[in-house]
Amino acid sequence: MHDMEAFDSQLASVVLRRVGPSQPVDDAAIFNAVIAATRSRQWRFQPMFSATRFVVACAIVALFGGLLLTGALTQPTDESVPAVGASATAEAERSASVTAEPEPTMGLDVEPTTRSDLVAGVDLITEEVEPGVLRIIGDGAGHDLDERHPSDPYDLTSIAITPDGTIWLSAAYSFADDDVNPPGPLVWALGQPDVYTYTPEGGDPERLQTLVTDEDGTLLMVSDKDIVRFDGTGFVPDDRVARRLSTGHELWTIDPAQLAGLLEESLDTDEDMNAESVMNEPRRFLVAVWLWNGDAWTTLSEAGRSASASDGTRVAHCWIEGGIRCEDGAQVSTYLEATDIRQLVQAPDGSLWAIGDHADGGAGLYRISAEELLRDDRAASG
Amino acid sequence: MEAVTRLAEPRASLLASAAAGDEAAFRRIIAENHDSMRRVAAHITGDLALAEEATQAAWLIAWKKLGNVRDEAHLQPWLVSVAANEAKRVLRKRRRRGEVEVAIDVTGEPSGFDPTTGISSMDLDAALDRLEPDDRALLAMRYVAGFDSNELAIAFGLSPSGTRKRLERLRQRLREELS
Numbered sequence: 001m002h003d004m005e006a007f008d009s010q011l012a013s014v015v016l017r018r019v020g021p022s023q024p025v026d027d028a029a030i031f032n033a034v035i036a037a038t039r040s041r042q043w044r045f046q047p048m049f050s051a052t053r054f055v056v057a058c059a060i061v062a063l064f065g066g067l068l069l070t071g072a073l074t075q076p077t078d079e080s081v082p083a084v085g086a087s088a089t090a091e092a093e094r095s096a097s098v099t100a101e102p103e104p105t106m107g108l109d110v111e112p113t114t115r116s117d118l119v120a121g122v123d124l125i126t127e128e129v130e131p132g133v134l135r136i137i138g139d140g141a142g143h144d145l146d147e148r149h150p151s152d153p154y155d156l157t158s159i160a161i162t163p164d165g166t167i168w169l170s171a172a173y174s175f176a177d178d179d180v181n182p183p184g185p186l187v188w189a190l191g192q193p194d195v196y197t198y199t200p201e202g203g204d205p206e207r208l209q210t211l212v213t214d215e216d217g218t219l220l221m222v223s224d225k226d227i228v229r230f231d232g233t234g235f236v237p238d239d240r241v242a243r244r245l246s247t248g249h250e251l252w253t254i255d256p257a258q259l260a261g262l263l264e265e266s267l268d269t270d271e272d273m274n275a276e277s278v279m280n281e282p283r284r285f286l287v288a289v290w291l292w293n294g295d296a297w298t299t300l301s302e303a304g305r306s307a308s309a310s311d312g313t314r315v316a317h318c319w320i321e322g323g324i325r326c327e328d329g330a331q332v333s334t335y336l337e338a339t340d341i342r343q344l345v346q347a348p349d350g351s352l353w354a355i356g357d358h359a360d361g362g363a364g365l366y367r368i369s370a371e372e373l374l375r376d377d378r379a380a381s382g
Numbered sequence: 383m384e385a386v387t388r389l390a391e392p393r394a395s396l397l398a399s400a401a402a403g404d405e406a407a408f409r410r411i412i413a414e415n416h417d418s419m420r421r422v423a424a425h426i427t428g429d430l431a432l433a434e435e436a437t438q439a440a441w442l443i444a445w446k447k448l449g450n451v452r453d454e455a456h457l458q459p460w461l462v463s464v465a466a467n468e469a470k471r472v473l474r475k476r477r478r479r480g481e482v483e484v485a486i487d488v489t490g491e492p493s494g495f496d497p498t499t500g501i502s503s504m505d506l507d508a509a510l511d512r513l514e515p516d517d518r519a520l521l522a523m524r525y526v527a528g529f530d531s532n533e534l535a536i537a538f539g540l541s542p543s544g545t546r547k548r549l550e551r552l553r554q555r556l557r558e559e560l561s
Binding site for chain 1: 405409417421425438499521526553557
């Protein structure tokens with residue numbers, strides 16, 4: 001203990017040296033800079049808008065003028081006349097195939113698109129970040145995954161999918177700045193405006209660890225102290241000692257003494273959990289572990305690092321490694337390479353959902369279709 | 383007399399006044415918190431100029447969003463966490479541009495060997511450079527801003543016990559790495 005105190009003291013000393021001494025604060029200058037920055041954004045916009053408006057108007061006039069002149073001077077040829085029954089869209093696509101520059105986006109649908117075929121009854125706003133891989137931007141129910149609250153977007157911590165295909169997400173906030181997102185760990189379903197938290201009687205909101213579903217399809221929230229279940233209106237305590245999950249694993253509530261023995265025996269995990277911290281915890285310490293076919297224990301987060309996608313006949317096994325790596329026997333592919341992925345989960349439609357980071361700072365909620373994961377001509381990589 | 387009245391002004395009132403656009407109240411909040419925010423940002427970015435940039439950006443956010451802080455006890459942790467988030471953002475931006483992070487050495491003091499721990503401060507310095515920005519933020523909030531576990535919990539959105547455990551694990555990891 002003495003050694004740790006000495007280390008703590010040395011650590012404090014080094015950290016303080018690294019940041020240097022306190023300096024006087026010119027609060028007036030800082031305030032003026034804030035006000036100037038605020039005004040400068042407003043100032044920049046107005047004149048620019050006027051100038052842009054003028055340029056755009058000139059461009060439109062010139063464009064229409066050019067088209068009128070071209071139309072008046074050029075006789076249509078047979079080839080350019082659409083066949084009877086041919087749609088304007090098809091014609092436009094044909095013209096584009098001749099004149100358009102090569103697609104800089106490699107054919108990705110980079111513009112946000114509303115998709116109503118991914119989750120029943122929900123219009124999801126998506127962007128295609130890789131062929132077959134969509135990032136979810138919003139759900140039309142007040143959950144804009146790119147919006148900042150106040151300076152960071154949703155920090156997605158867990159995902160679970162109930163048998164009806166509802167996508168449940170959890171996020172952690174230090175603070176929130178609107179009524180849709182209360183502070184603290186919160187849980188919501190894509191496409192549903194309600195958000196849920198769980199606060200034990202007389203306690204603080206729990207630190208959320210993960211969301212899982214049991215074999216009956218009930219959503220469970222696991223914190224470092226409790227397991228609670230969603231009863232349709234909110235989270236309530238779940239006092240069962242063991243639960244069989246939808247994946248076939250068992251989730252147990254284990255007391256410290258029992259866990260310490262297990263840890264010494266066969267806990268197969270790289271999680272930062274150790275017998276000492278459990279035994280030193282004065283209150284009842286709940287640690288949720290999976291019973292893996294009776295052979296090995298592993299943590300929930302470790303188990304969330306792999307999942308399978310299936311179309312009923314074929315199966316692709318996927319796991320987190322430099323993004324998401326998937327193998328279906330013949331091929332190995334990598335998706336979202338270099339993206340920090342935190343959890344994978346399979347949906348009833350065979351697709352794979354993942355949470356992680358996003359390069360532009362937004363929250364990363366991704367969906368890879370089963371068709372993509374199981375198609376024969378997948379480009380093998382890695 | 384007016385000064386005495388202002389000093390006796392309840393903190394919640396200061397927060398409310400600043401949120402309503404009162405320049406004097408906001409400047410007082412700046413005066414009380416800027417140094418902690420800048421130094422925490424410096425520990426995350428490892429660069430004093432980036433730390434200043436992050437802190438200035440944090441004040442712009444604070445000016446716009448101060449009204450969302452409902453509890454005065456949350457004000458300082460909130461401000462420092464906004465500065466920390468901005469520091470991480472500017473760091474990510476710089477890394478995307480391919481610029482190499484440079485370790486800071488503000489004072490240039492020689493890094494000595496501590497006979498009690500058996501660890502060289504230079505080695506500890508290097509270990510801190512290798513930490514993730516989130517871990518550097520945690521240490522800076524603890525040792526530089528002086529946050530207790532409740533304030534750390536507010537800043538990180540965790541429970542106080544969860545924050546204590548996270549800090550303890552980080553210390554333990556560093557200790558074992560350097561032993």
